[in-house]
Each structure stands twice: as structure tokens, then as C-alpha cells.
């Protein structure tokens with residue numbers, strides 16, 4: 001079904017691997033189309049409970065948007081490219097009520113860093129490298145980088161990285177809070193699976209609300225606290241809340257149905 005990505009589903013987790021290793025998994029139009037479909041599947045397919053996004057090969061997660069497609073674009077073309085990617089891929093990843101984690105296995109530059117940042121959190125292999133080098137091309141990030149990098153690492157460091165086009169290694173990314181863990185390359189996917197395995201034992205509707213509310217905090221929504229009160233109340237109407245509280249009182253493990 002897909003030509004540019006590989007999907008593999010097991011134990012409720014969909015692994016989406018961007019598969020253009022000879023071009024360091026650069027995001028061309030076709031990859032964006034296929035990622036949009038895969039993300040749609042994560043949202044709508046009940047058998048998929050979580051997803052991992054990674055890149056094929058040992059060298060790159062994603063080395064950016066495909067620069068070879070840039071020379072044909074004018075202003076309107078550039079705007080449409082950013083809009084389509086943001087609407088159909090990056091924003092949908094960020095707002096997915098099911099956990100989506102980036103397993104960053106090498107270069108995550110430009111659109112690659114943005115793809116990793118759209119995920120709910122990131123785990124990096126020790127060879128990962130991050131950066132937003134668009135200024136080298138006369139551009140700025142267009143898949144959410146100006147906003148999400150600032151949210152994740154703060155204004156000063158985000159300014160510096162985007163103004164210099166500098167590239168940082170996994171240790172620096174960890175220090176800045178851009179990634180949550182660093183692993184040896186061979187342990188990258190197992191580590192992400194372990195984290196998702198833990199998350200998947202929790203109440204799915206509560207996880208969805210965590211995504212929604214934390215994303216509101218990240219954009220500084222002034223009604224975030226009010227919306228937290230509403231969401232907290234809504235969860236009291238769920239079967240899972242009753243199961244979770246009852247299981248605690250009965251000193252047994254809760255079994256959540258996502259209802």
C-alpha cells in the first residue's frame with residue numbers, strides 16, 4: 001500500500017518507518033501523503049493504540065523536507081506546502097489522543113526535527129543529531145519548528161539554533177529537554193516500546209485528555225486551567241474512572257476499556 005514508508009503493527013503499536021534511506025528519509029510530497037494516511041489510521045483504527053515514528057537506516061531519522069522540490073516553488077507553493085504538512089501530518093500527530101513517540105535514530109534536521117517535535121515526546125539514539133538549518137536555504141522552519149522548538153527548549157536557545165542553523169548532538173538535546181532519553185542505537189525501539197507498554201496499561205481516555213491539556217499549556221492557552229477542570233469532571237463520567245478507583249480500593253490491577 002505504501003511506497004515511501006513502512007508500517008508494522010504488533011501488540012497495538014504501529015511502527016511507522018520513513019523509508020528513503022538513500023535520501024536520508026527526506027520528506028518529499030509522496031512521504032507527506034503517506035504519513036498523512038498513516039496518521040489518519042492511528043486516529044481512526046481501533047486496533048492501533050499507539051505509534052512510533054522512526055527512519056530507515058542507521059544514519060537518519062529525517063534530514064528535512066526534500067530540498068529538490070523547493071526550486072519549483074513560488075510563494076503560494078511554499079505556503080501550501082507548509083499548510084498541507086501542518087494540517088494533515090504535524091498537527092494531527094500532536095493532537096492525536098493516542099500516544100505517538102519519535103524514535104530518533106540519526107539526523108533529525110529541518111522537517112525531521114519538526115516531525116520529532118510534533119510527536120508527544122522523543123527518545124534519541126546516541127548518534128542522533130538535531131537542528132533547524134533552514135536559514136542556510138534562505139528559509140525558516142515551516143512545519144511548526146518556530147513554535148514547537150521554542151515551547152520545548154525556551155526562547156533564547158531556540159533563537160540561537162534557528163538563527164545559526166546549528167546542529168546539536170543527542171547529549172545536548174537531552175540537556176535542553178528536547179529528548180527524554182538517550183539509548184544505544186540497538187535499544188532505541190525496545191526503549192520506546194517499553195515506555196508505550198507502560199502508557200498502554202493506563203486509562204486511554206485519560207491519556208487523550210493529558211495530550212489535549214498539555215498541548216494547551218504549551219501554547220499558553222489562558223483558559224487551560226478552566227479546561228482542565230472541565231476535562232477532570234468529564235472523566236468522572238467514564239467507566240474507566242470507576243474501574244480505576246474500584247481496582248485501587250480492591251487492591252488489584254485496573255483493566256481499562258477506554259470507555
Ligand code: COA
Nearest residue numbers: 022023024026063064065066067068107109110111133134
Ligand atoms: N532533501 C533532499 N535530499 C537530501 C536531503 C534533503 N533535506 N538531505 C539529504 N539529502 C540527500 C543528499 O542530496 C544525498 O543525495 P545524493 O546521494 O543523490 O546526492 C543523500 O541524501 C545523502 O546525503 P549527503 O549530503 O551526501 O550525506 P552527508 O552525510 O554528506 O550529509 C547531512 C548529511 C544531513 C549533513 C546533509 O545531507 C544535509 O545537510 N542535508 C540537508 C539538511 C537540511 O538542510 N535540512 C533542512 C531542509 S528544509
